[in-house]
Amino acid sequence: MTDKTVNFTDISPAEDSQIKGKKTDIQTPELWDFPMDYPMSIIGHEGEHETLLNELKLILGSQFPEFDLASIEVVPSKTGRFHSARVNLYLTSAEQVNTLYAALDAARTVRMVV
Numbered sequence: 001m002t003d004k005t006v007n008f009t010d011i012s013p014a015e016d017s018q019i020k021g022k023k024t025d026i027q028t029p030e031l032w033d034f035p036m037d038y039p040m041s042i043i044g045h046e047g048e049h050e051t052l053l054n055e056l057k058l059i060l061g062s063q064f065p066e067f068d069l070a071s072i073e074v075v076p077s078k079t080g081r082f083h084s085a086r087v088n089l090y091l092t093s094a095e096q097v098n099t100l101y102a103a104l105d106a107a108r109t110v111r112m113v114v
Helices: 049-063 094-106
Strands: 036-044 073-076 083-091 110-113
Touching: 036 049, 049 073, 049 083, 049 094, 049 110, 083 094, 094 110
Parallel strands: none
Antiparallel strands: 036 083, 036 110, 073 083
8 A cells, every 4th residue: 555645835835825815816916907808607506596696686786887787697507406697797907806706705695606
């Protein structure tokens, strides 16, 4: 039997590449080119189709007053168990992205954002 011990220091980030800010913050804002169109898929928890749509309308409507809420496209998964909401947002700053991802992370019906 071979030894399969993992030394965590081998997989830890280097000191100068420590993650900064909250888990929802952009880690490399210099790679973003603002302003920009930004397509997103927001996947909801099983059985939360209507609640997901309502919660997204509240979040997006408050943060993007110009966004057309009717343009949210909701698509079921192949099995129909999950739904994803597809949106295309116009982003102008890293702070706007951080605020959006923090709100989506706190949303009860959101499972994942891609």
